[in-house]
Amino acid sequence: MASIFQAVGAATALSSSNSFDSKKFYLSSRKSVSERKGSIFVVRSDGRMNSGRVGKLVTNAVATKADSAAASTASKPGHELLLFEALREGLEEEMDRDPRVCVMGEDVGHYGGSYKVTKGLAPKYGDLRVLDTPIAENSFTGMAIGAAMTGLRPIVEGMNMGFLLLAFNQISNNCGMLHYTSGGQFTIPVVIRGPGGVGRQLGAEHSQRLESYFQSIPGIQMVACSTPYNAKGLMKAAIRSENPVILFEHVLLYNLKERIPDEEYICNLEEAEMVRPGEHITILTYSRMRYHVMQAAKTLVNKGYDPEVIDIRSLKPFDLHTIGNSVKKTHRVLIVEECMRTGGIGASLTAAITENFHDYLDAPIVCLSSQDVPTPYAGTLEEFTIVQPAQIVTAVEQLCQQ
Amino acid sequence: MSSAFSAINTVQRLPHASVSQENPSVSPLRSFLPFLGSTHKLRPKSLHKNGASIRRQSSIVAVSDVVKEKKTKSSSCLPNLLITKQEGLVLYEDMILGRAFEDMCAQMYYRGKMFGFVHLYNGQEAVSTGFIKQLKKEDCVVSTYRDHVHALSKGVPARAVMSELFGKTTGCCRGQGGSMHMFSGEHNVLGGFAFIGEGIPVATGAAFTSKYKREVLKEADCDHVTIAFFGDGTANNGQFFECLNMAALWKLPIIFVVENNLWAIGMSHLRATSDPQIYKKGPAFGMPGVHVDGMDVLKVREVAQEAVARARRGDGPTLVECETYRFRGHSLADPDELRDPAEKAHYATRDPITALKKYMIQNNLVEEVELKAIEKKIDEVVEEAVEFAEASPVPVRSQLLENVFADPKGFGIAPDGRYRCEDPKFTEGTAHV
Numbered sequence: 001m002a003s004i005f006q007a008v009g010a011a012t013a014l015s016s017s018n019s020f021d022s023k024k025f026y027l028s029s030r031k032s033v034s035e036r037k038g039s040i041f042v043v044r045s046d047g048r049m050n051s052g053r054v055g056k057l058v059t060n061a062v063a064t065k066a067d068s069a070a071a072s073t074a075s076k077p078g079h080e081l082l083l084f085e086a087l088r089e090g091l092e093e094e095m096d097r098d099p100r101v102c103v104m105g106e107d108v109g110h111y112g113g114s115y116k117v118t119k120g121l122a123p124k125y126g127d128l129r130v131l132d133t134p135i136a137e138n139s140f141t142g143m144a145i146g147a148a149m150t151g152l153r154p155i156v157e158g159m160n161m162g163f164l165l166l167a168f169n170q171i172s173n174n175c176g177m178l179h180y181t182s183g184g185q186f187t188i189p190v191v192i193r194g195p196g197g198v199g200r201q202l203g204a205e206h207s208q209r210l211e212s213y214f215q216s217i218p219g220i221q222m223v224a225c226s227t228p229y230n231a232k233g234l235m236k237a238a239i240r241s242e243n244p245v246i247l248f249e250h251v252l253l254y255n256l257k258e259r260i261p262d263e264e265y266i267c268n269l270e271e272a273e274m275v276r277p278g279e280h281i282t283i284l285t286y287s288r289m290r291y292h293v294m295q296a297a298k299t300l301v302n303k304g305y306d307p308e309v310i311d312i313r314s315l316k317p318f319d320l321h322t323i324g325n326s327v328k329k330t331h332r333v334l335i336v337e338e339c340m341r342t343g344g345i346g347a348s349l350t351a352a353i354t355e356n357f358h359d360y361l362d363a364p365i366v367c368l369s370s371q372d373v374p375t376p377y378a379g380t381l382e383e384f385t386i387v388q389p390a391q392i393v394t395a396v397e398q399l400c401q402q
Numbered sequence: 403m404s405s406a407f408s409a410i411n412t413v414q415r416l417p418h419a420s421v422s423q424e425n426p427s428v429s430p431l432r433s434f435l436p437f438l439g440s441t442h443k444l445r446p447k448s449l450h451k452n453g454a455s456i457r458r459q460s461s462i463v464a465v466s467d468v469v470k471e472k473k474t475k476s477s478s479c480l481p482n483l484l485i486t487k488q489e490g491l492v493l494y495e496d497m498i499l500g501r502a503f504e505d506m507c508a509q510m511y512y513r514g515k516m517f518g519f520v521h522l523y524n525g526q527e528a529v530s531t532g533f534i535k536q537l538k539k540e541d542c543v544v545s546t547y548r549d550h551v552h553a554l555s556k557g558v559p560a561r562a563v564m565s566e567l568f569g570k571t572t573g574c575c576r577g578q579g580g581s582m583h584m585f586s587g588e589h590n591v592l593g594g595f596a597f598i599g600e601g602i603p604v605a606t607g608a609a610f611t612s613k614y615k616r617e618v619l620k621e622a623d624c625d626h627v628t629i630a631f632f633g634d635g636t637a638n639n640g641q642f643f644e645c646l647n648m649a650a651l652w653k654l655p656i657i658f659v660v661e662n663n664l665w666a667i668g669m670s671h672l673r674a675t676s677d678p679q680i681y682k683k684g685p686a687f688g689m690p691g692v693h694v695d696g697m698d699v700l701k702v703r704e705v706a707q708e709a710v711a712r713a714r715r716g717d718g719p720t721l722v723e724c725e726t727y728r729f730r731g732h733s734l735a736d737p738d739e740l741r742d743p744a745e746k747a748h749y750a751t752r753d754p755i756t757a758l759k760k761y762m763i764q765n766n767l768v769e770e771v772e773l774k775a776i777e778k779k780i781d782e783v784v785e786e787a788v789e790f791a792e793a794s795p796v797p798v799r800s801q802l803l804e805n806v807f808a809d810p811k812g813f814g815i816a817p818d819g820r821y822r823c824e825d826p827k828f829t830e831g832t833a834h835v
Contacts, residue, residue, distance in 0.1 A: 099619055128618055134651070139603040139644035146607020149592055150542065152614060154607075169600055182585035182593065183575035184805035221812050242808035270815050317814025317822075324817040356817050 078261045084254040086228035087117045087193075090235035091155065093264065095125055098153065101239055104131040104140055105157030105194075114159050115195055115254050141167035141192070145174045149186045153239060161196030161248065162208040175244040176217040191238040193247035197288055197338055198375055198386050200252070207375035207382075211315050212344045214246055222315040223269055224248040224287040228258035230313060233267030241269060248315070250288045272319035278308035281396055282326040284349060285336040286312045289387060293336050296392035305396060315345050318352050327353060331362040332399050336387055341369035363402040366395050484700045487767045490758070493699050494773060496535060497527040497755045498780045500551035503560055504730075506784045507550065507567060511734045515792075516567045520581045523551040525697075525729035528754035529661050530555045532702025532724075533629055536710045542590045542628040544605035547582035548661075549594030552631055557589045564787035570794035577797045578805065598632075599639035602658070605630035606645045609656035609719075616716075627713040629657045635666025637680045646687040646721065653718035657709045658684075660723045661696065667732040668740045684721030696724030697752040700761065727752070802831035 081089065095101045102125075103118055109132035112119035122130040133140040137158070144154035158164040164171065175188055198207040211222055221243050225231035231249070238245035275290060276297060285293045290311050297307050308326050312318060327333055333353055335346040346367040353365055368387045376382050485493070504522040511520050523530065526548075534543060534555035545552040553563050558574055566573025567581055575585050582596035592608055595601035608628040615624040636642055637660055649656050660680050664671045672678055684691025690712075694705045702724055709720040727749035731738030762768045807813065810823035813835060827833035 102614065102618075126618070128614060134644070134647055136640075136644035136648070139606070139641050139648065142600060142603020142641065143607035143610055143645075143648065146544075146592065146604035146609075147611045147614070148607070149604065150608045150611035152611050169597060170603065173597060173600060174595075174604060178593065179808055180805045181575060181579040181583040182587070182805075183573070183578045184808070185575070185585050185587035186592070187808040189808070219806050219812070221807075241812075243812045270811060270821070314814070317812065319815045320817045321815045321819040 076259055078259045080257060080259045081228055082254065083225070083228045083231050083249075083256045083258075084115055084117050086232040086258070086260060087225075087235050087249065088119060088121070090232040091118065091239075092121065092124075094236055094239040095121065095129065098239075099129075100151060101153045101155070102129045102131065102147075103155045103157065104133050104144055106133060106135055106159045106163075108132060108157050113157065115249075115251070117249075117254075118157065137163050137166035138168075138170055141170040142174060144190050144192075145170060145178070145188055148188045148190045148244075149178070153189045153191075155191040155193060155239065158192065158194030160206055160251075161194045161210050162205055164192065164194065164210060165208075165213070168213070171214065171220070171246075172217045176219040179219055187242050188244045189242050190244045191235075191241075191247055192244070193235070193238070193249060195249050195251040195254070197248075197250040197252065198370070198382065201377055201379055201382060202251070202375075203377045204374035209339045209344070209370070211246075211248060212340050212342075215316050215345065215348060220244050220246060220316070221269055222246045222248065223313055224250075224315055226250070226253060226287050226290045226311055226313070228256060229260045230267050230273060230311075232260060233265055234269065234313070236266040237269045240266065245269065248287060252288055267313075270314050270317060270319060272322040273311040273313050274308075274322065275311050276307065276309040278306040278330070280306045280330060280400055281308065281332040281334060282323070282330045283307050283309045283334045283336060283392070283396070284312050284323065285309065286315065286345070287338060289336045289338050292387060292389050293392055296389040296396070299389070299393050300396055303393075303397075305400060307396060312345075312349070318349060320352065320356055323349075323353065324357050327357045328360045331360055332402075333361065333365045334392070334395050334399055335365065335367040335369075336392055337367070337369050338386055339369055341367075341372050344369050363399050366399055368392065368395055483765055483767070484704065485767070487762075490762045490767050491772070491776065492535060493531050493703065494755070494758055494762070495776050495780065496531040496555050497699065497758065498777055499554055499560065499783065500527040500530060501755060502777075502780050502784045503550060503554060503563070503787070506564075506788060508730070508734060510564075510567070510788065516569070516581070518580055518582075519547070519733045519735060520567070521548040521733045522730045523548055523728070525749065525753070526661055526663060526726045527551065528699035528702050528758075529631070529659065529696050529724045529726055532699045533631075533657070533659055533706040533710075536703065536706045537627065537629065540590060540626050541710075542592050542605070542608040542626065544592045544601040544608065544628065544630045545584070545594045546598075546601060546632055546636070547594060547596045548633075549582065549584045549591075553584040553586060553589075553591050553594075556586070556591050558584070558586045558591060560783050560787040561790040562586075564784075565791040565794050568791040568794070569796065570791055571797050571801065572790065572794040576801065576805075578801075592628075599636045599641035602630050602632060602636070602641050602645045605656060606649055606654060609649065609654035609713075610652070612655050613652065625655070625714045625716075627655045627657065627710050629659055631659045631661060633666065634660060634662040634664065634671045634680065635669065635674065636660075637662075637683070638674055643683075643687075646683065646689065646719070649719040650688045653716065655713035655716065656719045657706075657713060658719065658721045660721070661726055662723050663726050663728045665728070665732070665741065667736070679723075681721055681723035687721075689719045689721055691721045691723070693723045693725065696726030697749070697754045697757065699754050699758050726754075729753075799831040800829055803828050803833060803835060804831075806835070 107114055108118040109122035109127055109130045118130060141156055144156045147154050175190060179187055196208060196210055214222060223234050223245065225234050234247060238247050283293050293309055297309055300307050308330055310322060310326055335349055337344060337346045339345045346369050350365045350367055368391055371385045373385060375385055500523055504524050507520055507522060510516050530551045534552065543552055543556050550563055554560060562574040563584060566575055566577060566579060566584060569577045571577055575583060579585060582594050584594045585591055592604055605628045612624055612626040615621040662671065662680060666674060681691035681693040692705050695701050705722055709722055712720055759773055763770060811821050813822040816822045825833055
């Protein structure tokens with residue numbers, strides 16, 4: 001079992017706190033994608049482990065456009081919470097709304113979830129709606145599928161996303177294909193979620209990016225959350241979707257703090273998120289790498305570059321509208337991902353951009369991915385495995401010279 | 403009702419070595435030993451030495467026999483019959499349908515009307531009929547790759563199953579499932595599952611829904627039961643054990659029915675399984691384990707009635723091992739050269755359909771002419787199914803992308819900002835996804 005305490009390491013993982021455009025409330029129409037230049041919510045990592053940053057909000061750490069500068073969180077409406085609390089809030093709202101929504105997985109009930117995403121839900125909703133399962137990933141995932149086929153809307157928590165490799169058959173054959181093979185007679189409104197990604201020296205098995213494995217399963221949607229705001233919004237959207245959705249969370253992002261609206265909102269499962277508009281280059285990223293990119297962006301801005309940063313958020317399918325508009329504007333693309341290089345999300349994204357927007361490109365797409373090695377335990381080696389901000393800066397500089 | 407399961411509990415409680423001594427109840431299988439046909443030859447000698455095979459023979463307890471005895475005693479004034487005429491005819495018709503349908507499948511396969519792997523159920527009809535005919539429409543059935551007959555027993559029209567096999571739009575899955583993926587939302591057939599064991603968790607989930615509906619959604623009248631069918635080979639798969647555990651843990655209304663036909667393609671059950679008495683694995687998880695002669699539909703039916711009633715009452719799951727035999731190869735692609743002809747001949751004499759026919763005629767329940775009429779009727783049904791399938795249209799291209807996502811927004815957003823599924827190419831099926 002992964003250490004539940006590793007999440008506090010997020011403080012050091014996000015060595016600079018970033019502000020970014022956050023989303024307006026639920027966007028009823030796709031058309032509004034380009035219109036969102038809303039107010040800023042400041043996100044900072046939880047500084048409990050690092051006294052130097054306790055309570056210190058680094059607003060506007062990345063130079064942003066004039067229209068999104070100088071936000072004051074104190075005067076904003078809404079409430080401040082950590083990412084794992086945002087996920088729980090989303091879950092709880094949906095469980096209140098629909099009695100068919102239930103949670104199953106290892107230690108989701110009495111223990112409250114290994115990352116506390118389901119904390120307090122079992123006392124509120126009972127042991128059947130928040131079902132502690134035996135350690136039998138393939139079977140409880142299949143059970144969720146059977147429950148979904150017969151009318152429930154289960155959320156399966158993988159205690160660590162890597163454990164879901166043991167449920168691969170159920171996720172692929174049944175979650176992904178059964179709606180089709182049944183000729184549309186059965187739907188599988190299941191959400192599969194859990195912590196993944198490279199954490200802090202968790203070793204190879206607990207540091208996996210399963211999006212590359214899951215992306216070729218037909219009939220499944222995949223989203224990755226990266227802020228408390230989109231974590232809650234995507235969780236709610238995933239629960240409401242009639243399609244099976246895999247929601248990727250990142251072990252190092254659970255303690256991110258953000259002020260989110262009090263009003264109900266949901267995010268669009270298929271939409272990318274504009275993090276920082278810019279002119280010179282499009283940087284596509286998701287999950288934790290968003291923060292490495294924003295750290296690099298700070299340096300880049302100081303060096304006179306104006307990068308556009310997009311959190312693609314929907315790993316399958318890609319939001320070709322948002323991505324395409326950006327490519328048409330900047331003509332240069334850098335992809336930064338934590339996924340494996342071979343057959344990863346970046347590889348698929350590269351193919352999609354080449355297919356759709358090749359004529360707009362002034363330079364070949366560059367993709368920075370993790371090294372194709374089992375994630376090493378040693379901190380130094382682990383750091384070399386994943387993309388670091390300095391690499392991003394160098395890649396942008398090179399791309400922009402072309 | 404409870405008598406049968408007290409017998410089961412006896413099985414459950416007794417240390418297995420003593421079963422034979424303490425439980426002298428009739429073992430219907432003793433009479434045709436060696437009941438495992440020729441396969442005992444494949445058994446490692448060491449197992450013979452420690453007496454495992456002897457225990458196997460002696461501890462088989464057909465609970466239905468115990469029940470039958472008690473019933474006989476308690477109602478000695480009534481004729482000693484296990485079924486009414488009407489019940490017998492229903493069972494007979496369903497088994498005949500299964501057999502005739504599968505024989506027709508073989509013909510159609512060899513004529514090139516259907517393709518892929520087609521696994522026929524011949525010989526095992528007593529299991530499907532014995533169990534599924536005890537279910538209501540709302541009850542769920544989960545099957546394997548050998549699923550045609552389960553679907554038929556559950557009420558899916560023969561024409562819809564045949565048409566599916568022909569790959570036509572009128573098939574029960576619009577031609578998108580095929581032989582190993584029969585589904586019916588209307589009849590609650592939750593699927594044929596082509597890989598070993600993967601249907602068992604799905605069945606467990608359906609049973610979980612029943613419990614959830616009753617306890618969380620307060621649908622007090624929800625007493626739906628789920629049956630998971632699978633073979634002896636599956637009983638060595640982790641999902642089997644995992645789900646026995648969960649089902650017993652939460653007292654789910656499910657029945658695990660092992661169709662032990664002694665062979666997992668070419669792997670003898672005895673060569674694959676350390677303790678071949680699968681039903682004994684039930685008590686290990688805290689549920690009754692029942693062994694029944696799977697070639698005797700009346701015995702299967704009796705056990706099924708009890709197990710279904712138990713599940714409906716909320717008393718939890720049951721594991722039933724039906725010892726049966728497939729009369730054909732694993733699939734129509736299997737030359738079936740490995741199994742001993744003597745073994746096949748032995749089981750051919752135990753044909754469940756012939757046995758039921760004999761029982762009904764000997765007990766003056768029916769005239770042979772009535773059974774002939776059923777056979778004729780079923781022949782017509784199957785003929786009609788073929789004609790229907792033959793005449794049905796093949797799927798056109800526009801069907802290709804229709805059921806990939808329940809919500810087609812899952813295809814994502816196109817460069818022009820619209821959802822891709824709004825593109826006419828999606829309705830035409832020509833879009834590149």
